[in-house]
Amino acid sequence: MWIGFTILFAVLCIAYCLLIIQYWSWFGRLKPFTGITAANPVCKFSIVIPARNEATNIAACIESIYNNNYPAGHFEVIVVNDFSTDSTPYVVGELQKKFASLRLLSLNDIVHNPINAYKKKAIETAIARSANDWIITTDADCTVPATWLTTYDNFIQSSGSVFVAAPVKFKHTGTLLSLFQSLDFISLQGIAAASVSAGFHSMCNGANLAYSKSVFNEVNGFKDVDAIASGDDMLLMQKIKQHYPGSIGYLFSSQVTVATQPEKTWKDFFNQRIRWASKATSYNDRSIFMVLLLVYVFNLSFLVLLAATIAKAALIKLLIAGLLLKICCELLFLFPVARFFGNQKLLYGFPLLQPVHIVYTVIAGWLGKFGTYQWKGRSVK
Numbered sequence: 001m002w003i004g005f006t007i008l009f010a011v012l013c014i015a016y017c018l019l020i021i022q023y024w025s026w027f028g029r030l031k032p033f034t035g036i037t038a039a040n041p042v043c044k045f046s047i048v049i050p051a052r053n054e055a056t057n058i059a060a061c062i063e064s065i066y067n068n069n070y071p072a073g074h075f076e077v078i079v080v081n082d083f084s085t086d087s088t089p090y091v092v093g094e095l096q097k098k099f100a101s102l103r104l105l106s107l108n109d110i111v112h113n114p115i116n117a118y119k120k121k122a123i124e125t126a127i128a129r130s131a132n133d134w135i136i137t138t139d140a141d142c143t144v145p146a147t148w149l150t151t152y153d154n155f156i157q158s159s160g161s162v163f164v165a166a167p168v169k170f171k172h173t174g175t176l177l178s179l180f181q182s183l184d185f186i187s188l189q190g191i192a193a194a195s196v197s198a199g200f201h202s203m204c205n206g207a208n209l210a211y212s213k214s215v216f217n218e219v220n221g222f223k224d225v226d227a228i229a230s231g232d233d234m235l236l237m238q239k240i241k242q243h244y245p246g247s248i249g250y251l252f253s254s255q256v257t258v259a260t261q262p263e264k265t266w267k268d269f270f271n272q273r274i275r276w277a278s279k280a281t282s283y284n285d286r287s288i289f290m291v292l293l294l295v296y297v298f299n300l301s302f303l304v305l306l307a308a309t310i311a312k313a314a315l316i317k318l319l320i321a322g323l324l325l326k327i328c329c330e331l332l333f334l335f336p337v338a339r340f341f342g343n344q345k346l347l348y349g350f351p352l353l354q355p356v357h358i359v360y361t362v363i364a365g366w367l368g369k370f371g372t373y374q375w376k377g378r379s380v381k
Helices: 002-029 058-066 088-096 118-128 148-159 176-198 213-218 234-243 266-277 286-308 315-341 344-349 354-370
Strands: 045-051 075-081 102-106 134-137 163-165 168-170 209-212 248-250 258-260 373-375 378-380
Touching: 002 176, 002 286, 002 315, 045 058, 045 118, 058 075, 058 088, 075 088, 075 118, 088 102, 134 148, 134 213, 148 163, 163 234, 168 176, 176 248, 176 266, 176 315, 176 344, 176 354, 209 213, 209 234, 213 234, 234 248, 266 354, 266 373, 286 315, 286 354, 315 344, 315 354
Parallel strands: 045 075, 045 134, 075 102, 163 248, 168 258
Antiparallel strands: 134 209, 163 209, 373 378
């Protein structure tokens, strides 16, 4: 039995490392997008920000957008208030006195019965009332660079993409939890950049997305995925990719990287990751499903192996060897990704946080499928 288990663990290690090395290879081929010289802005954007209880963050987000070096008549900002119980609507209302193209919508006026996917409904509502041809989504706790819209415009003009994913990074606040989230998110963003650019599988984050409104309407928006609480980003990306397989782009540029706030407590962090994991079984992209399955089983195998050392102490050597192989392989991938995000110094904590990462991956994956989670005061299945 132990020989069979050892062989299975070795096969998982090899498969996982080959996958990570492939991502490393794809990421290494990426060249930062530098834009079009002396290009005139063409795209007109409607920037959609769903907001629930974001009074402390929303002003910085909106100010950063209006600090962009982009013609004022070429974009609008639509904030959708998602039943906030704080002063979010008031903060946005005050900013409307300063920014003429800032609009505020409220789900309170539209949704009269409980639903499961409030964020999708907020985005859908904004798009239906938007004035421009391109939609960009971001989150209320994000800030964007001054080159954000210009870089998007240049990329869309030159690439012909109808759906564009772009980088997101966490703001490291100096805490252990912030460090853990930053490292975890760097790896996810690196995989997104590598896989989307290579055309391997879909992956993106709703804090920094752009897509054609006409294409959104053509695929019927969130229809057929609107009962799933999460997935306003990746599930939509998959729908559009099915119709436009050669028109999905990844905008690899620090000039468009959005910064977002980390969760403040471990409880909130786990709820966020469970929410992200909850959409995994809804993917119709077989490649991403198989990748997630391999990652989950590989991490689970470490916990099984740890439990097995109680019966056979010699297995501890196999456990340590597998862990060291995992760390080395992942660091190989993370070094260039961290360099792109300017977070190389954070990698010192990566080996030490490996046990936490393994446990969190297994728990979040399981509860994403079989559990419930709390998100901004709501209990979601």
